[in-house]
Amino acid sequence: MELISPTDFVKSKVQSVQEYALLAVRSVGNLFNRPLYVADIVQQADLIGFGSLRIVLAAVFFTGAALALNSASSLQRFGAMTVIGQLVSVGIVRELGPVLAGLVVAGRNASGMASELGSMIVTEQVDAMRALGTDPMKKLVTPRVIATIVMLFFLTILGDFMGLFGGAFVVSLVLRLDTHQYWSSTWQTLEFSDVFTGLAKPVVFGFIIATIGCYYGLSTKGGTQGVGRATTEAVVASMILIIAVDVFITRLLMITLGT
Amino acid sequence: MSIPTLPIERPTLADQRPPTDAVVFDKVELAFEQNTVLDGISFRLAHGETKAIFGVAGSGKSTILKLALGLLKPDAGRIVVLGEDITRMKEDQLFDLRRRVGIVFQESALFDSLTVRENVAYRLMEEGDIPEEEIEDRVREALSFVELERTVDLYPSELSGGMRRRVAIARTIITHPEVLLYDSPTGGLDPVTSNTIIELLVKQRDVYKTSSLLVTHRLQDAFTMGTHYFDRRENKMKPLPPDSRAEVPMGFLVLRDGHIIFDGDLKELRDTQDPYIREYIS
Numbered sequence: 349m350e351l352i353s354p355t356d357f358v359k360s361k362v363q364s365v366q367e368y369a370l371l372a373v374r375s376v377g378n379l380f381n382r383p384l385y386v387a388d389i390v391q392q393a394d395l396i397g398f399g400s401l402r403i404v405l406a407a408v409f410f411t412g413a414a415l416a417l418n419s420a421s422s423l424q425r426f427g428a429m430t431v432i433g434q435l436v437s438v439g440i441v442r443e444l445g446p447v448l449a450g451l452v453v454a455g456r457n458a459s460g461m462a463s464e465l466g467s468m469i470v471t472e473q474v475d476a477m478r479a480l481g482t483d484p485m486k487k488l489v490t491p492r493v494i495a496t497i498v499m500l501f502f503l504t505i506l507g508d509f510m511g512l513f514g515g516a517f518v519v520s521l522v523l524r525l526d527t528h529q530y531w532s533s534t535w536q537t538l539e540f541s542d543v544f545t546g547l548a549k550p551v552v553f554g555f556i557i558a559t560i561g562c563y564y565g566l567s568t569k570g571g572t573q574g575v576g577r578a579t580t581e582a583v584v585a586s587m588i589l590i591i592a593v594d595v596f597i598t599r600l601l602m603i604t605l606g607t
Numbered sequence: 608m609s610i611p612t613l614p615i616e617r618p619t620l621a622d623q624r625p626p627t628d629a630v631v632f633d634k635v636e637l638a639f640e641q642n643t644v645l646d647g648i649s650f651r652l653a654h655g656e657t658k659a660i661f662g663v664a665g666s667g668k669s670t671i672l673k674l675a676l677g678l679l680k681p682d683a684g685r686i687v688v689l690g691e692d693i694t695r696m697k698e699d700q701l702f703d704l705r706r707r708v709g710i711v712f713q714e715s716a717l718f719d720s721l722t723v724r725e726n727v728a729y730r731l732m733e734e735g736d737i738p739e740e741e742i743e744d745r746v747r748e749a750l751s752f753v754e755l756e757r758t759v760d761l762y763p764s765e766l767s768g769g770m771r772r773r774v775a776i777a778r779t780i781i782t783h784p785e786v787l788l789y790d791s792p793t794g795g796l797d798p799v800t801s802n803t804i805i806e807l808l809v810k811q812r813d814v815y816k817t818s819s820l821l822v823t824h825r826l827q828d829a830f831t832m833g834t835h836y837f838d839r840r841e842n843k844m845k846p847l848p849p850d851s852r853a854e855v856p857m858g859f860l861v862l863r864d865g866h867i868i869f870d871g872d873l874k875e876l877r878d879t880q881d882p883y884i885r886e887y888i889s
Contacts, residue, residue, distance in 0.1 A: 476716035481702045
């Protein structure tokens with residue numbers, strides 16, 4: 349492995365952050381510039397939204413079920429089984445729904461974007477696009493950012509419902525408790541701040557997934573091996589960022605919403 | 608050389624060109640990290656002229672094409688394309704200029720998720736205000752120029768290497784650009800297919816009078832272009848009589864270690880006494 353000096357290492361990292369920031373800003377700025385590639389947005393929405401639907405629903409459903417089971421074993425000791433719905437709903441809607449949906453979409457789509465754009469880079473298709481008078485940022489990045497944000501938002505809503513159904517499934521068939529009580533406590537516990545927090549996160553996560561996937565894809569160097577490397581790095585970076593940013597958003601919204 | 612008019616010919620911008628060069632490189636320098644690729648190169652491509660660029664692998668031939676299109680920026684020097692100084696132009700400004708300049712990439716660079724029709728029509732569809740019927744007609748015309756009308760519904764992965772290059776040429780010429788940049792259009796192809804591609808390049812040069820930069824490793828391709836013309840009556844490439852070869856607007860550049868060590872016509876290239884060039888062309 350080639351050794352590089354600490355100065356060069358830091359410079360390259362700073363440059364990467366700068367390039368990522370520029371890509372992120374331009375991806376949003378392009379929303380207000382013509383042309384807006386609506387057909388590409390719809391195509392990406394289909395790929396990201398419907399393509400990820402099954403896996404997101406399954407992941408959050410079983411997490412909701414597992415959360416109910418784990419909560420039950422603790423709550424049973426205090427004779428507080430009636431609050432199981434509250435625990436599941438707050439846990440799923442505020443935290444697990446958006447984070448799990450984000451991680452699943454990151455694993456599936458950040459990698460897909462990085463590999464697709466990376467392949468286009470190494471086969472000079474992106475250069476060809478520029479040569480043919482198309483801005484790759486408008487044609488490739490902005491549609492993916494819009495589609496990911498919108499679809500992750502709705503995937504999270506559907507995922508939240510599936511998580512609550514997962515909890516209901518355990519409450520009804522495993523714990524043999526009253527499901528009516530579960531649903532009413534679930535419903536009554538949720539406040540505006542919970543729902544707002546749970547729906548603000550996928551917007552930020554969607555932006556992270558798409559911009560990171562596109563950034564690593566468009567920065568690909570070194571042929572097919574480079575595409576593989578870009579794909580892996582995109583998934584790792586987007587997942588770490590989702591988990592880290594989640595903490596900051598949670599805290600920020602707690603302060604903002606006074607919860 | 609008197610050449611009759613073919614049905615495919617149409618009035619081009621060639622007749623209204625200003626008296627400037629199509630492409631000018633003035634003391635252009637470019638380095639990738641510590642590696643100097645171009646070290647103060649200067650040359651001019653006249654309107655209607657085709658200039659073949661030779662050099663060993665890594666000598667910066669393809670880089671010149673990318674610089675001429677603004678896909679790369681020089682570290683120093685000046686590049687003027689169709690009268691516009693593109694050296695410090697922003698990407699948005701370059702898009703307008705790129706409508707007048709076409710490039711055929713080394714590996715064709717066709718969009719693999721689009722059909723041949725969509726690839727060839729790409730630039731027209733991007734314009735957004737051209738009727739479907741006109742797009743279809745122009746796609747057919749461009750594909751007929753490269754003799755691939757039957758491939759419209761195929762994907763690039765279903766084509767051979769030579770067919771992909773020809774589709775790339777069709778995609779490039781569909782808007783009748785004033786300058787064409789060819790990056791090793793015959794690289795890796797068999798002699799028969801290479802000859803077909805060179806015939807298309809000669810046809811483009813002699814029918815549309817397009818200014819071109821041709822990067823190639825195959826000397827015989829460039830020599831063929833310098834010794835042949837396109838007979839529009841018979842619709843095929845034919846050899847020129849030796850005393851007419853100087854009439855062909857064909858120049859040659861040889862690159863070595865980031866410098867241009869030769870810039871002249873076919874006769875000058877053959878007569879050169881430079882031992883490196885003699886060895887290169889032998």
